[in-house]
Amino acid sequence: MRRFVWLIVVLDLAGCVVDDSPRGAGELVVPVPQGVVQPAVGARTRTDIARFALMPLGTIRYDGQVLPIVSPDGRHIASQTGGPATWRALLASDGAIVPDTTRIEFHRLTTTGIERVGEAPTGLLLGRNCDDLGFLVEAVQPDGSRWIGSVTWETGDLTWIARDEAVNAFAHRGPSGRIAWCRRAIGEDGFDLVIQQGAGRYVIPADKGSYLMPVWGSRPDLLYVLRIELAGALNVLALRLAGDLTAHEVIAAQTLASQGDPAHAYQAFAGSQEPAGQYARTSAGLLLFHPVQQRMACFDPQRSVVQLVDAQTVAGAWLRDGKLLLTTTDLLLLRDLKAEQTGAIALRSPYIPRTTPHHAMPVILLAHQKRGQATFPGHLRIVRLAFADDESP
Secondary structure (H helix, E strand, C coil): CCEEEEEEEEEECCCCEEECCCCCCCCCCCCCCCCCCCCCCCCEEEEEEEEEEEEEEEEEECCCCCCCEECCCCCEEEEEECCCCCHHHHCCCCCCCCCCCCEEEEEEECCCCEEEEEECCCCCEEEEEECCCEEEEEEECCCCCEEEEEEECCCCCEEEEECCCCEEEEEEECCCCCEEEEEECCCCCCCEEEEEECCEEEEECCCCCEEEEEEECCCCCEEEEEEECCCCCEEEEEEEECCCCCCEEEEEEEEEECCCCHHHHHHHCCCCCCCCCCCCCCCCCEEEEECCCCEEEEEECCCCEEEECCCCCCEEEECCCCCEEEECCCEEEEEECCCCEEEEEECCCCCEEEECCCCCCCEEEEEEEEECCEEEEEEEEEEEEEEHHHCCC
């Protein structure tokens, strides 16, 4: 049964900041935040009432490091459990080792709870996203190469997408059937960018830099990607791809940090499963954690700017109406970038949102399992959320 809650506070913020002058690399963010939320400077607060529904589903295990991914239809969730992978494994560096205890469990989300479906084959790392048929995985091989595959939600069958002598990593699948990932030879530093659809494959060479963490946009021809240049700058790019995958053009670019590294690129999307809202069909831009400003930000390819959002935000998701749902230590912020207005949902612990726009309750919330004052870092609570306008009759 749904539990309805009447809320609360809406903040009219003084405005957003357009950042085009990076000031060096910042510290890494932890996916589930700790600390104290500071009030927004210059914010004007008014009382308003909003209604939303919460439906607790249960708990799942995870490794305390890699956040679970949820299918767009809201019916499945996959989590990485056991011993956490090393940074070399997460960043696809040479010498990567996956602990023997690392596993991937996948579950079915129902209207009343969670049903465990099964476990993926051993030796796999959870990928960055999924669709309604299955989720992406990666596998470090004994010779140092790395493969990319897909596991079906219903049966657990594994199909390989990239299986060769190279290091293939950071795959992201789009709703059009296209998939993008990064590839390099063992012992080399720079990753090429690979885009594939069916039997067609298009490769953009590293060219004295390195591509990292591609993300599909809200259109099948729009692809975002991070790139580290030879001099060290970390840039975010928006690419427009030809329909036949024979050409591309850079339509927007911005520098995030004058000196970046692969760990910054990884953390940019650690708290967002679909940073460009491809399944929500929003075209507002690319949501990321800014490595210098230490808060969430939105890269707008139309204006070619990086727009900062609320302070101390560390994760977020696009809703199907184009608004953002953002995470702080004890708040979920419902952010409308165009109206410069934020609704605040007060919670007792950090909740990481996953958008499921194909479901009547279009948000899945993830939070550490607690019992009294104790926290169980190896377990996550799973809760569905819907706002009044999204509720099904």
